[in-house]
Amino acid sequence: MTPSREVFVGVPSNNEIARHWSTGLNLRQQRVESIKRSSGRWQVDLVDEASPQTFDAVVVTVPQPQLQPLLPDLNLSADLDTIAYNPCWTLLWVPTSEMPLSLPSGYPMRHPSIDWLAREDSKPGRVGPARYVAHATAPWSLEMLEQPADTVADMLKKDAADLLGISSGAHFAVSHRWRFAHVRQALGRPQRRLAAGLHYASDGCLGDGVEHAIASGCAAANALLRDED
Numbered sequence: 001m002t003p004s005r006e007v008f009v010g011v012p013s014n015n016e017i018a019r020h021w022s023t024g025l026n027l028r029q030q031r032v033e034s035i036k037r038s039s040g041r042w043q044v045d046l047v048d049e050a051s052p053q054t055f056d057a058v059v060v061t062v063p064q065p066q067l068q069p070l071l072p073d074l075n076l077s078a079d080l081d082t083i084a085y086n087p088c089w090t091l092l093w094v095p096t097s098e099m100p101l102s103l104p105s106g107y108p109m110r111h112p113s114i115d116w117l118a119r120e121d122s123k124p125g126r127v128g129p130a131r132y133v134a135h136a137t138a139p140w141s142l143e144m145l146e147q148p149a150d151t152v153a154d155m156l157k158k159d160a161a162d163l164l165g166i167s168s169g170a171h172f173a174v175s176h177r178w179r180f181a182h183v184r185q186a187l188g189r190p191q192r193r194l195a196a197g198l199h200y201a202s203d204g205c206l207g208d209g210v211e212h213a214i215a216s217g218c219a220a221a222n223a224l225l226r227d228e229d
Contacts, residue, residue, distance in 0.1 A: 011125035088181030096169035190219030
């Protein structure tokens with residue numbers, strides 16, 4: 001098995017890409033409860049703070065199903081409802097068995113439950129134990145959407161072990177559910193102006209993949225600076 005496409009990875013982790021781009025910016029991670037118009041500005045209510053923050057402009061980048069709850073006072077454009085996603089269960093697995101050394105760092109699969117399997121520790125700049133990351137297929141993820149994470153981890157671990165021809169024993173195994181992992185239907189435009197000084201950007205605007213998410217974010221930033229649709 002060989003990779004079907006060229007893959008780019010951040011070194012020493014994918015977070016390094018965002019860290020590089022954000023050099024010189026004042027970044028804060030806080031949980032947002034809602035965004036409302038107040039005295040000509042945008043009031044951002046935070047979960048862990050009593051006092052809201054106010055801004056001249058806001059770009060919202062959450063998956064489309066999470067957009068309306070953040071904007072309770074705003075009637076969103078109906079075309080945003082055309083955005084649709086597929087879920088994805090993922091697995092991080094550190095096997096107890098010796099792992100094959102000849103496999104590439106990641107490759108797509110033809111399997112009912114596993115869509116992608118990556119030898120995480122073989123990527124450039126990675127450290128730590130030998131480990132795999134598996135992405136489940138969309139149909140399988142949808143079928144198993146509400147199952148306990150431990151149950152899903154056991155099933156994906158077994159299927160990955162069968163594919164690799166090794167034991168399913170694990171030093172460590174954990175699964176994570178992404179409800180809005182892959183864009184099934186995109187909006188078909190780079191970004192969306194929701195109101196004056198309020199824009200929406202995400203992979204849901206242009207299509208699946210981080211590349212589309214980045215392009216959408218850049219389009220929203222440029223449109224916001226010009227305050228145009």
